[in-house]
Amino acid sequence: MGLKFELLKTSGNARRGRIYLPHGVVETPTFMPVGTNANVKLMTPKLLDEIGAQIILGNAFHLYLKPGLDVFRFHGGIHNFMNWQKPVLTDSGGFQVFSLREGRKITEDGVLIRSPLDGSKHMITPELSMEIQHAIGSDIVMAFDYCAEPGISHQDAVVALELTSLWAERSLKKLRSLSDQAIFGIVQGAFFKDLRLRSAKEITSMNFDGFAIGGLSVGEEYDITLDMTKFTAPLLPENKPRYFMGAGSPKLIVDLVDSGIDMFDSVLPTRVARHGQALTWKGKLNIRSAKYKFSKEPIDESCGCYTCKNFSRSYIRHLFDRGEVLGQILLTIHNLHFMMDLSKKIRESIENDTFQELRGEVLKYYA
Amino acid sequence: MGLKFELLKTSGNARRGRIYLPHGVVETPTFMPVGTNANVKLMTPKLLDEIGAQIILGNAFHLYLKPGLDVFRFHGGIHNFMNWQKPVLTDSGGFQVFSLREGRKITEDGVLIRSPLDGSKHMITPELSMEIQHAIGSDIVMAFDYCAEPGISHQDAVVALELTSLWAERSLKKLRSLSDQAIFGIVQGAFFKDLRLRSAKEITSMNFDGFAIGGLSVGEEYDITLDMTKFTAPLLPENKPRYFMGAGSPKLIVDLVDSGIDMFDSVLPTRVARHGQALTWKGKLNIRSAKYKFSKEPIDESCGCYTCKNFSRSYIRHLFDRGEVLGQILLTIHNLHFMMDLSKKIRESIENDTFQELRGEVLKYYA
Structure with a gap:
């Protein structure tokens, strides 16, 4: 598929790796700057290049709202649109299920989210998320997931986990029908180890090109973040990249690398x-x-x-x-x-x- | 003194010149980007260099308020402070006499102006303006002048003109006692040709390194701007640079060059x-x-x-x-x-x- 990963060396749990993507090579571990609206705020692509950025993030849901898929199709994807010729990873919109809670409605089909721009309602399904990320043309696509909020009950976390697994399967199937882009599955399970274990088993049983740990660093205590990561990371296959979603503090980053994580991003x-x-x-x-x-x-x-x-x-x-x-x-x-x-x-x-x-x-x- | 000017060629009234300054050579005619607060908004010095800027403007009054003269003295001037190693021209604060009219008080000594930052009152005299521009260390200093507003009566314009001439003399004397920076005199006279003539005579009788036409492009009709410039420019000595203060539209710029102007600036x-x-x-x-x-x-x-x-x-x-x-x-x-x-x-x-x-x-x- 659209990704090759080499694990070059380990030192304790820390991993030195290399990811080959259509728009270039990414040496890991690496931080990935976030460019929500097809630009990293205040940075020209030239400046990004000069500071040594290897891969940047885009946000599927925001880019779907503006400029819209027709614009990405017109330009042939985000690389041409913003003139950034190195790799791009897009999140799936799953995080907006978490961050745009007001007025959202979750069903097995997908999530009804309100646009933060104009209040309009949008039904985001795993299939639509894949169509969006396909139009954007990112090097790494993220499966559509359900990122639960801190304080969620075990019972509700099970529902979120099951939807995440169901949507992962539909995401994978849909994307493979559209393109040979690489796609990562996302492990959820809130702050319950039994659920993290179950989610990891279900998600890693599918043929994703890499795996992410989602639903952490969303407001919980630092020790819980780290404990959950140290528990979950070893459940992921060694031969595929591991991405912790939403880590930007130097302390967390060195602790994540120490737990076997390869990629991290944050605003x-x-x-x-x-x-x-x-x-x-x-x-x-x-x-x-x-x-x-x-x-x-x-x-x-x-x-x-x-x-x-x-x-x-x-x-x-x-x-x-x-x-x-x-x-x-x-x-x-x-x-x-x-x-x-x-x-x-x-x-x-x-x-x-x-x-x-x-x-x-x-x-x-x-x- | 701190400037050498070569008039390389004329074509009609248009002049092709070259100004040698302590921080470099300025080919004229040229537009000068404005960097009021010791930066051209949104531009790094590197970008300014790449677009071919030869000289930029600073604003004495604003820089006096923030960061203050102690900071410029600490850094040894604006070039080190903002790391711009090409020429800088500073205006004298005279334009703020015009733009910060509310609560100002004009006497023969100088002008009491209210800070737009915190409302505090500051007495700006020609001598203080020179001390400010000396601390800033600009390549070209502007004499402290009285920029009158459109609609001013002939009688009031005479007062403004006489103050401008008086302050020009004091500016020149003070600056020469402080440094060998180049200094330009400013011709005022509002929209009255007899006053423009008188001001040009008085200002050019002093040993300035260059001359500016001030008090135009402040809200009057385009034809008046141009008529006044075409009348005034020939009154200025051929062998010194001519600067029209506050011109940034392409139309005005080509018309000014056509009238024999060498330098222009605008936000x-x-x-x-x-x-x-x-x-x-x-x-x-x-x-x-x-x-x-x-x-x-x-x-x-x-x-x-x-x-x-x-x-x-x-x-x-x-x-x-x-x-x-x-x-x-x-x-x-x-x-x-x-x-x-x-x-x-x-x-x-x-x-x-x-x-x-x-x-x-x-x-x-x-x-």
Whole structure:
């Protein structure tokens, strides 16, 4: 099918891998920047390329609403549309089942969701999700799933799990009928180990090209996130990539890699950048602070990004102080570069069997 | 002093010149992008360099308020502060005498202006303006002037003119005592030719390094702007650069060059970009229009900018439709590139004595 995965090396549970996709090779572990509306906020594709992004995310549901499938078909897919010629992964809309709860209606057929743009109602089925992701032309398609909310009862979580399995089967069948794009199945099961076990068994019994752990990092305690991941990851086949959906904090990322995860994504690094928070090798830094008014230092002296090589904390603080969007642009460049640098250092440390030292270093600054 | 000007060629009244400044050479005629708060909105210095900007503007009054002179002194000037190593021109705050009329108080000493940031009152004198521009370290300093409003009576315009001449003298004296930065005098006189004549005589009698025409393009009829410029420009010495303050429309620019002007600036190209308006060689284009939903064409097929070489109207329209700032960034790149391209074509046409053909071409699309 549309993906080849090589597991190059392991070090403890950490995995160094390589994914071959139609638009290029992805070295894992890797962070994937999120580009919900066919752009990573404030970043040109050229800048994304310069910070070393290997693969970015798109959002099937949002792209279905705008610009719409006719536009993607007209352009022959998202790569031409946004002129990003490296791999793209699209989520299925399953997360919107979780995030757009108001007015939604779930049936065996699919989910009725209200558009956050105009309130219009849209029935999203596994089949429609596949048609959307086919039109978008992503390198990796995600099965349509039911991402349950924290606090869900065991009984309700069973329903969500069963729908997820049913929809996974329909997603796989539909996509294979449409294209040879790669598709990942998603393991759900909320915060119940018996359900995680059952979901993993059911989902991995299907012929997906990779597997994701969904429904975590949605508001629950950190220890639960990690406990569930450490329980679930070993249930996934070794010879296929493993993707944890929605992880962007350096602490969580090193702990996920330590649990055998290969891929992770989050809006966090770009969102906090727009609010003035920089991620550095010595922890977080709030550039709005008055203490940087007279600082000639870069955000992170060990960083090689465009922002750190050219601008002082003093200047970036001034831009935020005056509400100049260039400040947000410069911090977005830095934070994404940091995430790619972190990914690269993780890969190197697995190759050199020094991952635990790196993890310890990160955890020292990100508690 | 801090400037050398060569008049390389004339073609009719149009002038092809070259200004040597501490941070580089400026080929004229040229458009100068405006960077009020020590940044051209949405543009990194790298992007400014790529679109061919030769010199940018800063705003003395705004920079005095934020980040403040202590920050400029700490960094050794604006070039290091914003990491822009090409020439910078600063306006004197005189335009704020015009634009921040509410609560202002004008005396012979200077002008009491209210901060648009917090309402605090600031007494700006010619001497303070020079101290500010000295701390900023611009390549070209502007004398502190009194930019009068349209509709001003002849009697009041005389007062403004006399203050402008008085302040010009004090500006020149003060700056020469501080540094060897280049300084331009500003001719005022509102919309009265006798006053323009008198102001030009008084200002050009002082040993400025260049001269600006101020107080035009502030809301009056187009024909008056042009009539006043055509009357005033020949009153300025041939061997020094001539700067028309506040011109950003392609039509006005070719008409100003036709009147013997060398330099012009405006926020217009960047401001309209943020609202979805592109400047092209076939006129203005509103990218928000539904008719571009299915357009694979670039903004301007004859344009060589990053935006036009990489993105379709369809994609940029989508970004504006979704409120993604990347759309504004891409149009800002394009519009500034267009202005620099227009400047370059104007220079070439003067060299080749084909300026009138170029002007005719521009006026065909910009009425």
